[in-house]
Amino acid sequence: MRTRFAGALVDMDGTLYRGDDPIPGASTAIETLREAGVAVQFLTNNATNSPERYVEKLADMGIEATAADVVTSGLVTADYLSREHADDRAYVVGEDALFAALDDAGVTVTDTPTEAEVVVLSLDTALDYDLFTGVLRAIHPGTPIVATNPDRTKPGTDGLVPSTGLVVGGVEGMTGRAPDVIAGKPSVVAARFALDRLGVDAADCLLVGDRLDTDVEMGATxxxxxxxxxxxxxxxxxxxxxxxxxxxxxxxxxxxxxxLHDAPPE
Incomplete structure (x- = not known):
């Protein structure tokens, strides 16, 4: 079966799996898309894992992918910073995968708050008081704040668990400032990055996800x-x-x- 769609941006958390549990029929659905001639790009707002780790996780669920098939909010953030803050030192809240993406993109990271020229916020599961103290001291008047994503929660194996919103909310509570830029979904920054990598026009693409305020909003935009x-x-x-x-x-x-049988808009 062929379809008018040339590509699909497919969310992972809550769409292909919950925590470590695959959604029944998810691997067959990806095969169905590919057999219909649809190129698939996997897209996640989770910046705590590398594309390579996601490839392993998908393989365990019977879904074939390469690192080039996976876009994380960490990759999008690193690309954005390399273009918009190429000469700025970044003070970063996040985990190893985010730091690796920033390093690969040539972004300069500092662990000295007073040296910060841009602040990056993401999920860090080892949050503590000292970390928030560092962020507070890194944010000066006019310091840009970039968040990898706005998700308050994400699906876990046994229910919802906190996501980057935990960090963003804490920082806003301290400083009264929300992020100046959201790099991941639902931003156009993320959409353009993923579509450019997929090589498909938005009008010829599906966006599949479990969230209205990130997945669906971005696709509609x-x-x-x-x-x-x-x-x-x-x-x-x-x-x-x-x-x-x-x-x-x-x-x-x-x-x-x-x-896949959806007719094109008139």
Whole structure:
């Protein structure tokens, strides 16, 4: 079966798996997309793992991928900083995968708050008082704040767990400042990075994810066909109350074949 879609941006957490548990039918759904001629790019707002680690995780679930098939918010953030803050020293809250992405992109990182020229916020599961003290001292009037993503929570194996919103909220509570830039979903920065890597126009692309405020909002902003799956954080009451409307709502990505027959807009 062929389809009009040339590409798909597919979220991972809550769409292909919850924690370490794969969503039933997820691997078959990816095969269905590829057999229909759809190029697949895996897209996640989680900056705590490298693309290589995601390749291993997907392989354990029967999904083939290469590192070039995976876009993390860490990669998008590193690319953004390398372009917009190429000569600036970054004070970073995050884990090893983010630091590695920044290093690969040539971003200069400092662990001295007073040297900071840009502050980067991401999830650090080893949060402590000293870390927040460092961030507070790194943020001067006019210091840009860049967050890898805005997610308050993410799906875990046994339920929701905190995400980068824990850090962003803490910093905003201290300083009264929200991030100046969100690099990951739902930003156009992330969308353009992923679409450019995929080599597909937004109008010919699916965006599949479990979040209205990141996945679906981003897809709608840039003009993809949006698909919300119910296997992550969005329940019926949230969907009904939201002003963000996906083009399709599926119980699971396992039902993706039904979307491939979608007619082009008039």
């Amino acid at each position: 840039v003009g993809t066909t949006t698909v919300l799956v119910r296997t992550g954080v969005t329940d019926d009451s949230t969907l009904e109350a939201s002003q963000i409307e996906p083009d399709h709502v599926l119980d699971s990505i396992a039902d993706i074949e039904s979307v």
